[in-house]
Amino acid sequence: MTQQLQGSFKSLENRIDERTFELVKANQELQLISYVDGLTQVANRRYFDRYLEQEWHRLAREKKPVSIVLCDVDFFKKYNDYYGHQAGDRCLQRIAYLLSKAVQRPADLVARYGGEEFVLLLSDTDTSGAILVAQNILETLREMRIPHVPSDKQQVSVSLGIGTIIPDAQLLPESLLAATDVALYAAKAQGRDRYEVADNPPTHRLNP
Structure with missing residues (x-):
């Protein structure tokens, strides 16, 4: 039972880490988009x-x-x-x-x-x-x-x-x-x- 709980917690931690990474990456991409001119792809x-x-x-x-x-x-x-x-x-x-x-x-x-x-x-x-x-x-x-x-x-x-x-x-x-x-x-x-x-x-x- 203890091993199952530890495995569940570990799986949950991994999912949280993955989700956190995805959110950080998405925020970085949004920041980049906000600084780039959409038509010419140079800075805005x-x-x-x-x-x-x-x-x-x-x-x-x-x-x-x-x-x-x-x-x-x-x-x-x-x-x-x-x-x-x-x-x-x-x-x-x-x-x-x-x-x-x-x-x-x-x-x-x-x-x-x-x-x-x-x-x-x-x-x-x-x-x-x-x-x-x-x-x-x-x-x-x-x-x-x-x-x-x-x-x-x-x-x-x-x-x-x-x-x-x-x-x-x-x-x-x-x-x-x-x-x-x-x-x-x-x-x-x-x-x-x-x-x-x-x-x-x-x-x-x-x-x-």
């Missing part, structure tokens, strides 16, 4: 914001630069209208794959920022390093020659904004994003299919 905006804050504090302590590259697909609404939304989705997937290949270091990150806009976080990277990444993206996409009839270039292109700073614990990460966004729109104003670098360093600081 939620994860980017969290990771930027983490890297911001780390690089502030180490006094090393961080670069942000904002990437916007040129005339994407026209692309969707002409080719259809399914083709538009495939286009975004191809660009996300291109961007993922453009950054290879473990600390770098590619995320879908919203709609047809992506963002790259390049840790411990100065402006010259970010420019090399941007040039590689532009050249690779041109070589891909994805047709885009409504565009004046007749193929898919992107505009890029670059911002770089050595983070400061009293400086808001959002200020770097704002400066980079200005550079992105400057690239669009200058004819698209190019990059522009943010001129002025961010100045938005936390209240003392």
Whole structure:
């Protein structure tokens, strides 16, 4: 009788262990899903914001630069209208794959920022390093020659904004994003299919 009870308890413990493992695994998968963009399979905006804050504090302590590259697909609404939304989705997937290949270091990150806009976080990277990444993206996409009839270039292109700073614990990460966004729109104003670098360093600081 005692051996039967011990066997039953052991079996129950094993089932509990298996169920616990399944729950932990399921929670990990749910967390992963919550941080990944379903269409492009790169990080989503939620994860980017969290990771930027983490890297911001780390690089502030180490006094090393961080670069942000904002990437916007040129005339994407026209692309969707002409080719259809399914083709538009495939286009975004191809660009996300291109961007993922453009950054290879473990600390770098590619995320879908919203709609047809992506963002790259390049840790411990100065402006010259970010420019090399941007040039590689532009050249690779041109070589891909994805047709885009409504565009004046007749193929898919992107505009890029670059911002770089050595983070400061009293400086808001959002200020770097704002400066980079200005550079992105400057690239669009200058004819698209190019990059522009943010001129002025961010100045938005936390209240003392």
